[in-house]
Amino acid sequence: MMRAGPSQEEIRRHNLGVLLRHVHLGGPTSRAELTSRMGVNRSTIMALTADLTAAGLVREELPKETGRAGRPSLVVRPESARVYVFAFDVGVDRVVAARVGLGGVILDRRDAPRERGPFDLEALTAQLAGFAHQMLRDTAPDAVCVGAAAAIAGGVRAADGMVKYGPNLGAFDVPFGEELARRLDIGLPVAVGNDANLGALAEHTRGVGVGCNDLIYLHGDVGIGGGVIVGGQLLSGHAGYGGEVGHMVVNPGGRLCGCGSRGCLEAEVGERTVLEAAGRAGGDRVGRDAIRAVVEAADRGDVAAQRALQRVGDWLGVGVANLINIFNPEMVIFGGMLRDIFLGSAAQVRSRIAISALAASREGVRLRTSALGDDATLTGAAELAFAGVLADPLEALARVTSN
Amino acid sequence: MSETTSTDLGVTPAGRGAPGSGPSDDARPILELRGVNKSFGPVHVLHDVSFAAYAGEVTALVGDNGAGKSTLVKCIGGIHPIDSGEYLFEGKPVNVHSPRDAAALGIEIVYQDLALCDNLDIVQNMFLGRERKNGIVLDEDTMEQMAAKTLQGLSVRTVKSLRQPVSSLSGGQRQTVAIAKAVLWNSKVVILDEPTAALGVAQTAQVLELVRRLADQGLAVVLISHNMNDVFAVSDRIAALYLGRMAAQVKASDVTHAQVVELITAGRSGDLGLTNGNGGAEGKEAP
Numbered sequence: 120m121m122r123a124g125p126s127q128e129e130i131r132r133h134n135l136g137v138l139l140r141h142v143h144l145g146g147p148t149s150r151a152e153l154t155s156r157m158g159v160n161r162s163t164i165m166a167l168t169a170d171l172t173a174a175g176l177v178r179e180e181l182p183k184e185t186g187r188a189g190r191p192s193l194v195v196r197p198e199s200a201r202v203y204v205f206a207f208d209v210g211v212d213r214v215v216a217a218r219v220g221l222g223g224v225i226l227d228r229r230d231a232p233r234e235r236g237p238f239d240l241e242a243l244t245a246q247l248a249g250f251a252h253q254m255l256r257d258t259a260p261d262a263v264c265v266g267a268a269a270a271i272a273g274g275v276r277a278a279d280g281m282v283k284y285g286p287n288l289g290a291f292d293v294p295f296g297e298e299l300a301r302r303l304d305i306g307l308p309v310a311v312g313n314d315a316n317l318g319a320l321a322e323h324t325r326g327v328g329v330g331c332n333d334l335i336y337l338h339g340d341v342g343i344g345g346g347v348i349v350g351g352q353l354l355s356g357h358a359g360y361g362g363e364v365g366h367m368v369v370n371p372g373g374r375l376c377g378c379g380s381r382g383c384l385e386a387e388v389g390e391r392t393v394l395e396a397a398g399r400a401g402g403d404r405v406g407r408d409a410i411r412a413v414v415e416a417a418d419r420g421d422v423a424a425q426r427a428l429q430r431v432g433d434w435l436g437v438g439v440a441n442l443i444n445i446f447n448p449e450m451v452i453f454g455g456m457l458r459d460i461f462l463g464s465a466a467q468v469r470s471r472i473a474i475s476a477l478a479a480s481r482e483g484v485r486l487r488t489s490a491l492g493d494d495a496t497l498t499g500a501a502e503l504a505f506a507g508v509l510a511d512p513l514e515a516l517a518r519v520t521s522n
Numbered sequence: 523m524s525e526t527t528s529t530d531l532g533v534t535p536a537g538r539g540a541p542g543s544g545p546s547d548d549a550r551p552i553l554e555l556r557g558v559n560k561s562f563g564p565v566h567v568l569h570d571v572s573f574a575a576y577a578g579e580v581t582a583l584v585g586d587n588g589a590g591k592s593t594l595v596k597c598i599g600g601i602h603p604i605d606s607g608e609y610l611f612e613g614k615p616v617n618v619h620s621p622r623d624a625a626a627l628g629i630e631i632v633y634q635d636l637a638l639c640d641n642l643d644i645v646q647n648m649f650l651g652r653e654r655k656n657g658i659v660l661d662e663d664t665m666e667q668m669a670a671k672t673l674q675g676l677s678v679r680t681v682k683s684l685r686q687p688v689s690s691l692s693g694g695q696r697q698t699v700a701i702a703k704a705v706l707w708n709s710k711v712v713i714l715d716e717p718t719a720a721l722g723v724a725q726t727a728q729v730l731e732l733v734r735r736l737a738d739q740g741l742a743v744v745l746i747s748h749n750m751n752d753v754f755a756v757s758d759r760i761a762a763l764y765l766g767r768m769a770a771q772v773k774a775s776d777v778t779h780a781q782v783v784e785l786i787t788a789g790r791s792g793d794l795g796l797t798n799g800n801g802g803a804e805g806k807e808a809p
């Protein structure tokens with residue numbers, strides 16, 4: 120039996136999502152431009168825009184300035200102040216909660232340092248939910264929350280958002296999303312994603328990797344996470360743990376890793392190794408500050424710091440060369456503390472790539488630092504939270520407003 | 523390998539790949555010099571120098587002190603007329619006799635000393651010497667809008683007010699203003715003479731990211747730097763000058779740090795660079 124083609128209604132729903140995504144990612148866009156980008160006719164764009172406007176998702180306005188003569192095409196802009204999500208980011212040394220408007224605008228945020236030590240699910244989720252409730256108080260009564268999501272430095276099971284492992288957070292088998300949703304108590308689930316995967320998504324949609332369908336984002340936050348985008352799709356793997364390039368073994372029998380193995384990329388390039396190699400382990404500085412201090416010391420001529428950076432740069436180059444050979448990416452992005460490490464050891468990193476990566480693959484690869492910086496993972500969480508409303512705007516809106 | 527680094531492995535990438543398979547191999551340079559000579563009186567500074575810069579790419583120009591980097595850049599910028607050789611822009615021979623000629627082609631140079639006026643604000647500095655273009659006199663509001671748009675287009679967020687005097691800015695912010703000034707008029711080639719030399723690590727990182735962004739937006743960028751990490755962090759090609767001769771212009775993905783250091787200090791590295799007894803100093807391409 121042949122499957123029937125999509126119904127008119129299915130096509131309309133699909134197009135509503137496509138249009139909303141254009142405006143969400145591209146900002147205010149004229150009807151004329153939407154018409155040509157979506158390849159549908161003007162009257163279809165008008166009908167779709169009318170539906171989205173009626174739902175309060177977008178607003179139509181005359182453009183501020185027009186260079187051309189004639190009747191200006193109306194500009195469709197996202198209702199950023201009205202439609203928003205909650206995004207959370209749990210890093211090793213920092214937690215963030217933010218209210219992010221449609222269009223990707225961070226409307227409000229709360230940042231707090233995180234103490235290193237055992238993972239305290241109760242305290243963490245209470246803190247994050249508390250931040251969200253504070254922000255909720257300053258929200259206009261007609262504003263609608265259409266989703267919530269969190270980025271976390273750990274491996275997340277795709278099926279249920281369970282954080283299976285997060286050695287650098289001390290988190291194992293933690294029902295983080297479930298608990299956060301319970302405390303948040305706004306009738307929405309909290310989607311959870313690996314921080315580097317979400318960083319990859321963010322750089323792909325809003326950062327340095329826009330228009331780049333094959334990219335790898337490497338996120339340094341004590342350890343090293345990886346997010347791999349292949350053909351425009353985030354690689355998740357069978358159960359959701361794909362792309363863990365930090366646990367690629369580059370040096371069998373090498374340094375002990377937090378995961379229990381030895382010689383993982385993260386063990387050879389991570390924060391502990393940098394600080395130990397620079398003779399700064401056990402100091403009072405940790406995290407990004409400590410890494411930056413090493414790069415600064417190397418710049419001032421500190422020989423131990425220079426050797427430490429050469430060493431980790433070399434291993435980082437080994438890791439990236441392997442990734443280049445396996446994935447043939449168009450771009451490799453260094454984020455988190457890897458931005459500082461890459462810039463401080465790029466000669467080493469690229470020398471190793473020149474030696475070890477296949478010429479055909481390495482010649483086209485662009486090495487870049489994150490454009491979203493410290494907000495890459497948070498931005499990715501926001502995008503994850505917006506996924507529902509972008510997939511089927513009216514249906515998603517109906518769901519949240521009926522609560 | 524723990525204590526060994528790739529720069530002293532003695533391994534070179536030569537011969538590992540098919541030559542000339544890179545994406546930009548067929549690309550035509552936007553700016554090209556061929557066999558350029560330049561002397562100051564009896565001092566012959568540039569010897570048959572060839573050099574190319576490509577749209578969308580960062581080309582690093584490296585060499586020891588006195589190798590002739592600044593002189594080459596000043597020849598490109600029309601400050602020093604060349605004695606002999608060809609100067610091509612977008613494939614066509616051009617005559618560049620003054621900075622005005624260079625600017626008319628869309629070539630801008632940010633010199634080491636930046637030449638900003640401390641007592642003027644950011645907007646005034648960005649339009650200094652340019653208040654009139656094509657006979658149009660710009661009013662202050664338009665200038666401020668253009669300055670703001672340029673800085674925004676470069677994703678520069680570190681400057682608080684466009685009306686603060688340049689004297690109140692950090693070294694990195696001054697460099698940023700100088701670069702923004704260079705790209706304000708839709709320039710096509712931007713040349714930066716040691717933009718990070720006087721900066722700390724954090725500001726260097728910001729300037730390097732700005733340099734990369736300029737190229738990613740389609741400009742041809744030439745970056746002079748002594749810092750090999752800076753060079754390898756952002757460049758697509760590396761041109762090494764040695765005693766006034768172009769030792770080699772290679773793709774950054776094809777060479778190691780050790781090879782570039784050899785090109786700088788000895789003019790050659792393996793089969794790269796100047797050949798012995800070569801008076802004409804033909805720069806050989808990378809394998």
Ligand SMILES: Nc1ncnc2c1ncn2[C@@H]1O[C@H](COP(=O)(O)OP(=O)(O)O)[C@@H](O)[C@H]1O
Pocket residue numbers: 562565567585586587588589590591592593594
């Ligand atoms: N105006 C000049 N008159 C005479 N000699 C000059 C002049 N400018 C540069 N030189 C000489 O040219 C050589 C190259 O200098 P320069 O281009 O500044 O090198 P770099 O920028 O690579 O350090 C040096 O020997 C320098 O003394």
Ligand SMILES: [Mg+2]
Pocket residue numbers: 591592593
């Ligand atoms: Mg100089």
